[in-house]
Amino acid sequence: MSESVLLTIRDVQEVTQLGRTKIYELMRDGQLPYLRIGRSVRFRREALETWLTALEQEFQLALPLHW
Secondary structure, three states: OOOOOEEOHHHHHHHHOOOHHHHHHHHHOOOOOOEEEOOEEEEEHHHHHHHHHHHHHHHHHHOOOOO
16 A cells, blocks of 8 residues: 555555445444545545544453453
8 A cells, every 4th residue: 555645445444454335334424534525535544543543542441440
């Protein structure tokens, strides 16, 4: 994957290891930030990294203290 600022659905699939349908579901539910440029969908690399970091933090908070 190149170091571009904007990522495609395929790029996001590679980074997250999620399927295309799940990515569209997260977009529809407003959970995954994206840009629409004409009919194309793109994701800002920085926004995706921030989103993933927030998920990691939520996971850490959800773990039991004695885990």
